[in-house]
Amino acid sequence: MAVQHAIDLLGAVHLQVLNLFKQTRAEPSLTCIFVSHNLGVIRYVSDRVAVIRRGVVVEEGPAESVFRAPQHEYTQSLPAAIPDPAVAAHPPG
Numbered sequence: 001m002a003v004q005h006a007i008d009l010l011g012a013v014h015l016q017v018l019n020l021f022k023q024t025r026a027e028p029s030l031t032c033i034f035v036s037h038n039l040g041v042i043r044y045v046s047d048r049v050a051v052i053r054r055g056v057v058v059e060e061g062p063a064e065s066v067f068r069a070p071q072h073e074y075t076q077s078l079p080a081a082i083p084d085p086a087v088a089a090h091p092p093g
Contacts, residue, residue: 018041018044018045021034021045022044022045025045025047034046039067039078039079039081039082040082042063043063043064043067046063047062047063048060048061048062048063049061049062049063049066049067051066051070051072051074051075051078053074058072058074058075059071059072059074059075
């Protein structure tokens with residue numbers, strides 16, 4: 001029970017930090033570079049994204065365009081790498 005409470009608390013803090021980040025990026029004089037492997041987080045906090053593979057930008061553009069209609073084959077393969085929360089919660093075996 002204590003472990004679950006700690007996980008819930010971490011999730012709540014994580015969401016608060018992301019919301020704060022999203023609010024502060026609205027400042028007209030603020031530019032941020034946010035680096036993450038978490039595509040859900042990137043989509044949530046970003047206006048524009050750059051997809052980097054082996055140190056080379058392979059696709060760049062408005063976040064919604066890149067996520068909705070990726071052009072590069074590497075970018076197209078990324079959604080398949082997102083873990084399914086249902087499987088994570090109830091792993092097979």
